[in-house]
Amino acid sequence: MILFSGDLIDLKLVHAVESVVIEWSHQIREVLKKDSAQPLLDGLDPLPSTEIEFWKSKRAHLESISEQVKLKFLHQRKKTFSI
Amino acid sequence: MGELLSKSNSSYYPSFLQIHNDVRYALDEAQDIDTHLRPLASHFESMETTDFIEAKSLFKPMFRVIDLLYTHCQHYATASRIVVLLQEICNLIMKQASEHLDPMELFKGEVDEALMKIDDTFESLEEFDKEYKLTREKMNDKWDFSPKLVFAKWDEFMKRMDLIKELFSTANAFLKLEKVEIGGVKGKLNRRKTKH
Numbered sequence: 001m002i003l004f005s006g007d008l009i010d011l012k013l014v015h016a017v018e019s020v021v022i023e024w025s026h027q028i029r030e031v032l033k034k035d036s037a038q039p040l041l042d043g044l045d046p047l048p049s050t051e052i053e054f055w056k057s058k059r060a061h062l063e064s065i066s067e068q069v070k071l072k073f074l075h076q077r078k079k080t081f082s083i
Numbered sequence: 084m085g086e087l088l089s090k091s092n093s094s095y096y097p098s099f100l101q102i103h104n105d106v107r108y109a110l111d112e113a114q115d116i117d118t119h120l121r122p123l124a125s126h127f128e129s130m131e132t133t134d135f136i137e138a139k140s141l142f143k144p145m146f147r148v149i150d151l152l153y154t155h156c157q158h159y160a161t162a163s164r165i166v167v168l169l170q171e172i173c174n175l176i177m178k179q180a181s182e183h184l185d186p187m188e189l190f191k192g193e194v195d196e197a198l199m200k201i202d203d204t205f206e207s208l209e210e211f212d213k214e215y216k217l218t219r220e221k222m223n224d225k226w227d228f229s230p231k232l233v234f235a236k237w238d239e240f241m242k243r244m245d246l247i248k249e250l251f252s253t254a255n256a257f258l259k260l261e262k263v264e265i266g267g268v269k270g271k272l273n274r275r276k277t278k279h
Contacts, residue, residue, distance in 0.1 A: 065110075069103070
């Protein structure tokens, strides 16, 4: 535990959080960089329904990521305070 | 979690903020696009289930919705996005046309019937091309991408369509010849020649 600008902070926790953030970043980047042109670039013959499905699923993934990120921050902070 | 990283002056804080912003931007984009693409789903479905000859009348309303999509969906109004959709629509049209011209059926049936079917298919394909060009004209400088980006495969497909048409027209012409009676002084001789 160290004192940082008036707050007690557990350095171990900070490290743990940092490694989680790195891991998440990689996972989230994977979702972000998905491109609907990929099947065309792969030389397949995708139909327009592919495009519609792509955005539907990308939207669902991002909504869930965004939801999880928000929730996890709250849970984590609750735990931090209760230690 | 953000607060913890910020308070401990973590070097990961900026990248944490960055990813947060990127997710928010990507989510906005996906929601915007998904919402605006949905009305097209029913157009594609009916195109898939309608006989290709009757699908002709579906092209105009479909392009109208694409026009609206391009005008109202901020995240979709780029060449790279619309080109993907247009390519996929061309794929759909080509698939429907090929299915309509089933080779087994074409070669087994009467030649003149096959020719009629080929002509009908051409009519639908030309209607699609016409509606595309009208939309493009309306978009004038907004759709300034090269048509090759959309129609590379289509052009090849049309070349094959021309070949098929030529093949059947030639066959038809020769079959007509079979029934021709050549008269005149040298009629008999010429008739024999055409048979060989």
